[in-house]
Amino acid sequence: MKIDLVYNPAAGSFRQARLDALAAAFAARGMEVSAMPSARDGARLSGAADLVCVHGGDGTLRDTVQALGPAAGEVPLCIAPAGTINLVARELGYARRADALAAQVAAAWDRGPESWLRAPLYTLGRTPIVACLSIGPDSHAVAQVSAPLKRRIGRYAYVAAAMRQLARWPREPVDISGELADGTPFACSAEAVIASHGAFYAGPFRLSPRAGLAADSVELVTLHRSTRIGTAALTGAAMLRLPLDRLGLAEIRTVRKVVFDRCVSPVQVDGDHVPECDDTIAASGMALRYVV
Numbered sequence: 001m002k003i004d005l006v007y008n009p010a011a012g013s014f015r016q017a018r019l020d021a022l023a024a025a026f027a028a029r030g031m032e033v034s035a036m037p038s039a040r041d042g043a044r045l046s047g048a049a050d051l052v053c054v055h056g057g058d059g060t061l062r063d064t065v066q067a068l069g070p071a072a073g074e075v076p077l078c079i080a081p082a083g084t085i086n087l088v089a090r091e092l093g094y095a096r097r098a099d100a101l102a103a104q105v106a107a108a109w110d111r112g113p114e115s116w117l118r119a120p121l122y123t124l125g126r127t128p129i130v131a132c133l134s135i136g137p138d139s140h141a142v143a144q145v146s147a148p149l150k151r152r153i154g155r156y157a158y159v160a161a162a163m164r165q166l167a168r169w170p171r172e173p174v175d176i177s178g179e180l181a182d183g184t185p186f187a188c189s190a191e192a193v194i195a196s197h198g199a200f201y202a203g204p205f206r207l208s209p210r211a212g213l214a215a216d217s218v219e220l221v222t223l224h225r226s227t228r229i230g231t232a233a234l235t236g237a238a239m240l241r242l243p244l245d246r247l248g249l250a251e252i253r254t255v256r257k258v259v260f261d262r263c264v265s266p267v268q269v270d271g272d273h274v275p276e277c278d279d280t281i282a283a284s285g286m287a288l289r290y291v292v
Contacts, residue, residue, distance in 0.1 A: 001109065002032045004049035005080075008060050009037045013082050013154060018098065019055060022080050025102035026053075043067040051076050051109070051291060057083015058131045058270035065121070065128040065288065072128070073286035076116060078105045084155050085271035087131040087200045091213055092117060092292045108291045117290040119213040122197055125278025127269055129218075130288070132201050133281065134268045135174065135260075136192030136226050141165040143266035143273040155203075158271075169228055175261035178281075181217040181254040188251065191226035195219070195258065195281055205238040208252050213290070218281065220253045257282045 003026055007019055023033045036044050038056075043063040045052065052068070052075055054061045060083055065072050080101055081089035095101040108115065122129045134142075141161040150157040177187040194201065196211045196219045208219035221244070223230060234249045244250045258281040265277040 001030075001050045002034070002046075002048055004034050004036050004046050004052045005055055006036045006038060006043050006045070006052060006060065006064050007055040007082075010040075011056060011060070011083065011151070013057075013084060015082075018082065021098040022053075022055060022101070025098040026105075029102055029106045031102075031106075038063055049075065051078060051105075053078045053080055053105070055080040055082050057081070057085045057089075058087050059083060059085070059272045061088055062128050062130050062270045062272070065130060070286075072121065072288060076113070076289045076291045078108075078291045083271075084150060084157075085131075085203075087198050087203075087270075088213065088290075090204070091199045092290055094292065105291055113289065117214055117292055119197075119288045119290060120216040121284040121286045121288055122195075122218055122281060123284045124267065124269060124274070124281050125276065127274055127276060127278070128284070129195065129197055129269055129281070131196075131198040131270050132268075133195040133270075134193065135264050135266075136172070136190075136223070137165055137170055137231060138162075138192065138194070139266045139268040139273070140170050142268040142271070145273070166228060169226075171226055174264060176220075176222065176258060177261075178220075178258040179256050181256055183256075186253060186255070188222055188224070190222035190224055192223040192231070194221040196221065201238075206241065207238060207244060207250075208254075210254055215254075216283070217254045217256055218258070220255045220258060222251045222253075223249075224251070255281075 026033050054064050079089040079094050145157050145161045171191050173191050199212045201207050211219040245252045260279045263277040
């Protein structure tokens, strides 16, 4: 079996020793490994791999899916969690130790495709969404995250950006329409939006019990008014695993399509500020396959 081992050498969490250990662990199980460093303009792939293993976080995974293009629904994936944010790897339960991960992936490969997790892929325009998206104060904070600081202190760079955001709190309402999972149309207005395709958001937090990679839908969390106090209350409730919608802190809809009234910006996708803007979240027609 041939594996493309995709990694981001510029990531603050990257360690050559861990990459070498991971390659050695796969090679010890008879797998042919090609280490594929990503570049500023995205991931690089050999085009000949039976399996692509992403050594990084959700952003590197998104870049890999984008690089796969139409083949994203055909080439199976696995994740060696090593990024600032690892929501997909957390949900799928991928091991962090190189030998344990190699054993886990080898066992799943032997079980065959029927046992792998199928995750319908949603996109914002042409940008894949592997875990989550946000618009509002959260996305403004992510847009201000310092790359050098992120390399030095990891996820705490997001905390620093959020603290700076408190001084200039953006409140930019957006009109939203779309289609619920049952086909019913909906419309609303919001000052903050989160689209969660995976079970987790911003770490171990679950905003909706219905969210999950295997779902052919997205959980749309909207705040009609986004204030500092309201956002603090929502964060506290999420930490305590309380129902956000029943507490009146947010509205949650299970959707298949979301259309914004304009090209939204800034937008956060999978922990990164995405400079391109678009106005529609929709199913791509493909499903990712995770070997787990």
